[in-house]
Amino acid sequence: MKSLVATFKALSDPTRLRIVLLLMRRDLCVCELTAVLGLEQSRVSHQLRLLREAGLVKDVRDGRWIIYRVPAPVRRGLGPFLRQQIRIKAAGADVAGSDRKRLASCLRESPRRKCAA
16 A cells, blocks of 8 residues: 555656656656756756655666656556546646647757757
């Protein structure tokens, strides 16, 4: 029961939920998440730490980058539930849709290259 409560507690924050939804689409680094969410790096890093502690996000080092991802078991279990909830709640779909558009724009601009410069 503790694990289930930790999962729902982690997802109860709008920023953390948005991060999980973005990471369900693709693996991202902090600079990409900050660009999409429009938040400071320290705030995004704090939210990622809480998601890691809840077991919803893993980090992997790729050279000088730390890439965040939703582990496959979490993706399989949580993905259908989140997609269903977003379809039911139109406001959630609006925010998730806006984030997806900003993600596409962000990836075209390649913030990792900018951060590396």
